[in-house]
Amino acid sequence: MATALPPSSRALYFRLLTYVRPYWRVLAGGLVATSLAAATEPMFPALLKPLLDNGFASDTGYKPLTVAAMIIGIFVLRGGVSFLASYAMSWVQNRIITDIRQEIFARFMRLPAGYFNQNPSAQLITKVTYDVNNIAGATTTVGTVLIRDSLVVVGLLGWLLYINWQLTLITLLVGPLIAIFTRLLAKRLRTMSRATQLGMSVMTETLQEAISCQKIIKVFRGETQEEERFARVNHALRGYGMRQGIAAAATTPAVHLIASFAVAIVVYIAMVQSQQGQTTVGSFVSFITAMLMLLAPIKQLANVNAPLQTGLAAAESIFRVLDETPEADLGQTVLARAKGRIELDRLHFRYPKAERDALDGISLDIAPGQTVALVGTSGGGKTTLANLIPRFYTPTAGRLLIDGHDAQDITLASLREQIAIVSQEIVLFNDTVAANIAYGISRNAPRDAIEAAAASANALDFIRALPEGFDTLIGENGSRLSGGQRQRIAIARAILKDAPILILDEATSALDNESERQVQAALETLMQGRTTIVIAHRLSTIERADRIVVLQHGRIVESGAHRDLLAQDGVYAQLYKLQFSEPGGNHA
Template sequence: MTAPVVIPPSPLGNRALYLRLLGYVRPYRRAFGLALLGMALTALTEPLFPALMKPLLDKGFMPDAKSDLYLIPLALIGIFIVRGILTYSSSYAMAWVTNRLIMDLRRQMFARLLSLPTRYYDDQSSGVLISRVTYGVTDFTSAATTVLTSMVRDTLTVAGLLGYMLYYNWQLTLIALSVGPLIVAVVRRFGKRLRKATRRGYNAMAQISHILEETLGAHKVVKVFGGQRYEAARFEEVSNEFRVAAMREAMAASATSPLTQVASATALAVIIYVALLHSMENNITVGGFVAFMTAMLMLLAPVKRLTEMNAPLQRGLTSAENVFALLDQLPEADEGPRQLPAGRSHALRFERVGFSYEGAPRAALQDIDLDIPAGQTVALVGPSGSGKTTLAALLPRFYNVTDGRILIDGLDVQEMTLTSLRAAISLVSQEVVLFNDTVAANIAYGDAATASEEEIIAAARAANAWEFISQMPQGLQTIVGENGVKLSGGQRQRIAIARAFLKNAPILILDEATSALDSESERQIQAALENLIQGRTTLVIAHRLSTIEHADRIVVMDRGRIVEQGRHGELLARGGLYSHLHSLQFERAAEGGDCVEG
């Protein structure tokens, strides 16, 4: 079972959390203020309707009614026309602010995701991160805008109606206000339960997103190995967890409304009884009683909405915790003031480099001392888990060394800006990454996006990819599908190699760049790579030893240490680990099996 994804409680209190949340509204304070003003004016028109009831009933139906009473229905129409204009204007302004907030937050979250260190992605599920950026922002902005404006509008409505009621009959109004403390107690009581249930629901939804992303991405493995029942049970478990959390949230939210309504109805019953006593003493007219009752009945709706705001408010605050947890992550350290000179080959040096993954039982790399002169090709070989890929990942600072240092032309990589460092490095990984875009966009990616079509074609030719690209229906403009699903493994690999050709960086990292090719394509690509590495400093992670026999130096690693160095013939003559790996692969090849990792 996948480890649960837990959203921790925020170290900030509700007030501080909400104030921080409202800070995102500040750039749009004018539109937000206009929306609030429109809602405030709408709320202030509420007492006008019950105020019209008294003269209408007390004078409009009397035999001596005045002829100007037609003004009352006209005033009623005018009130609702004004309310309609104000409601439309405020709703439009609030929708504009809300959608701007959603866009801004998603842009900030995506920008933060792009700047986070590789360690963060090692510890997170992509499904959870997607859930935060997509679903989390909606509830976040709801709490910042919709909930706040509803509270402002309904609070002002309540204040206006209570003001009218106090003006007309303060004794009856005090009876109505007697339920206030009870309503506040109910809201506070169930607010904590709502927050806890909402946080549990978000954790469950994050798990649902994680399992969906994981299962859909591995659907072929699921089918071949018969994992449908296991995945269905896993999904059912987290779905039930979300259902339980949703029901607890619904229970707390649903209990608030009827309790407040019962309290309000009790106060209403007492008010009716007292009003009837007053009418017997001629202290209140029919019109006055109807006006007061109309104001009180109109009061129930905003009070009900205010009590129901607790649920979306708690959802918004929980979502805010979730969003801030991502935005507060520290980006990659990029404090180096030095620029790595571009356009030339560089010498590399690893000085007593050590590295450990967080929580790992042993160090991934220990005491790595390695000199690579400018323009040389050095191959890293060794058994699986020996640290080859980790060592290569330290060069572009995907991870930072825990011991020692890495130098380029005598300059510590920690003192370089990440932009200049990574601009000097091209990477072709064994895990080919293509985007759901055109072939041209995948080759001319990132900083190379301005490359001409001629340059893209030249890179494709150099990578032995132009032949199959030119035969595609739209050529360079053909969409390759998600991660190149419409291409064969060899075609995906060659497009990735063409991307490295086009970047033309002085430092190359080749993580078994020919691993997905057939024998004929491998020979052609190998020849192209040999041309590419001329005059460039190249680090080759080799699993198939036949591809690195002509490297300037072969570095053999085992258990995070360098155990042998030398050229191909020298290492074979020593009869050490390299000779053993070479013999093992030769035997497998002779038996017709696939080459094992070296």
């Protein structure tokens, strides 16, 4: 039988039940139907006693047609209420799955960027696609089994006590033995459930990488390597499943074995009592029938540990996400439209577990409408600095001000409304061209505004040449478009948003010369009248920037206009000479 939960598991289970509360009426109806179904269980053995005692041996017994009708009626009633109970529980279970998935997704949308850096996306996806299903089973299926089969056991035991209380006491000895056995299995089931969840996330990660990196796999002939990698994950998951299955499968034969001793003893004593005239044939058959009918609900109660432990393990995983602290948004200042002044005052930032600061005392004043380029070797802090402006991360020390307001004092929503980003890693959605341009706060933009943004981004011609124009589905992350086309759609999205602050992160580094020319022209249109932070490895693209800031090891080592920095013959000049001395450097 199901064992009592330890305090920690009990608290976990009660927290799960809070998701049932909005649907308590439907659940209550299902439980009533479940109770009625359970109440029909003792009816059949109760019918056997008078039937055997009187029906076959006396002319005053039940009429055959009446007995047949009663049997059919019992099973029709049981089938009807069982259907209603199953439907109600299924309805509640699916609503719970929907609610928890929605809550997890909403929490994902509000977690800081650092969380996603520390947790593989495959693990997060697995929580939504796999773990939630196990939780729903624990909240409804387990509860249904506990209530229904407990009532069945109580009803059958009540009838057994009425028929022969001495034999019933022997039957009751089975319960504690089964409870002890199932408690021993519970810990094993929980451990294997956790391992299975981890294995599922690793498998999802392996699949995700194999699909997204399939071109590299083919070119480098890595098919066999990936197949072997997947086989290791697959067989590990099979092992977890088998260990979990063994623990669950051992329950039924163990319960039957324990119960068989009780049945054997009861049959022996009942036969002795019958020979001594202490019981009737009807009582004996009714007792044995009711006792055998006890095996099914006892088995269900014993087996409930498997989905219960699986559900609790899944709940631990899910609640860890739901208990994560969302992005801090304590700001009270709401910016209508920023002028675009950005000030960095002795700004420091260090990533978790890092040995040194990624930004070390950065001070910088960017005037409204000014274009500032950040350059330097990889790891110098360029992207980190850009990520602090929309508050993807919080500075370790120092201040970042927008129009004189500390960014920490500005509401996240109004701060990010002031910023548009175009990066090297273009992010597009598997939707239409129009939906990708008019995204987020711009999603209700009229078609003429969308087309105007596309025209400004030099994207109108190729969009109109697509099969369905602006209504063409572009595939996963724009897979049906070229790199330059994806980049120009991203620029059109930024143009439509019309934010006063613009961040360009390596926006042209992955393009061929012709695409770069078109994208660069679109970027120049986008940058007009906006405060722009440009991160670029191709130094030729930022020669006309108002100021170029050179970062090394998180510090500003040089700052000035292109010509001035070349004249200083310092770090920037060395980077410039090195880049243009490379083959094809004149296109850097």
